[in-house]
């Protein structure tokens with residue numbers, strides 16, 4: 001078993017998932033503004049350090065995705081943030097893309113940037129303690145989109161990124177996110193997501209990426225958030241499994257879903273059903289941002305010194321998702 005394969009499996013072992021705490025400063029500022037907390041480097045660190053020192057880190061969180069600012073910050077205990085995370089037994093990771101920009105040739109769509117100088121940045125992050133990385137491509141569904149151009153160019157970028165990351169001995173998280181925004185049906189989401197994922201793997205193979213040493217971070221198959229169609233959680237699980245079974249090569253060790261704007265409970269419930277019905281070889285877990293942090297952030301904003309209370313909320317969410325990643329969650333466990 002290669003080192004990269006071991007790392008990927010370790011991150012997702014025993015129902016562990018990933019805490020996506022890699023919001024850019026712009027996004028984090030929006031999140032903090034929404035709860036009336038001032039977005040200073042100190043407050044961003046305080047909230048994140050509160051999560052990273054929670055007791056659930058040990059048994060539930062196999063990896064934490066950091067943002068450039070955070071990986072270079074020093075904790076209140078005077079160790080680095082990657083050290084703080086590693087001390088809990090979890091692995092530090094880093095978002096390395098520089099964001100989605102307007103795609104030339106199709107200005108209503110986005111292409112993710114960040115390849116220039118990436119090899120040098122990766123070396124720096126590795127020295128800082130990162131063991132894995134993340135790059136997110138983003139696609140929207142409308143009548144004409146995602147276009148072939150966006151599907152191709154984002155897959156190409158994800159593959160070039162992944163090859164560079166593996167060269168630097170880290171596990172790339174490959175995140176092609178088909179957004180839930182829109183009035184599309186679940187069937188359209190299934191078709192487009194399958195097309196997007198298949199193209200990603202075609203490019204990953206062309207770029208000689210070791211598929212055993214990656215983690216795929218896809219969206220679940222949902223109807224658009226403005227669609228009249230309402231599908232059940234059981235159907236979400238069924239369609240998501242159908243999509244991944246037909247588009248992900250069997251060498252891939254693990255899949256960690258993004259939450260994508262679903263509520264906390266919905267993300268947990270869908271993950272649980274996916275695992276209950278999992279008829280694939282893939283480990284299926286979570287890499288949630290909002291669905292792990294929303295409740296904790298709201299609570300913390302009432303009193304940013306209440307570390308313990310905030311951690312209790314976060315611990316509960318992390319435990320629920322880790323149970324869901326084993327198909328062992330039920331609604332009556334929620335408080």
Ligand code: 13P
Pocket residue numbers: 020136175258259260261287288289290291
């Ligand atoms: P959400 O779970 O909030 O969608 O965030 C996951 C993520 O990392 C998006 O890139």
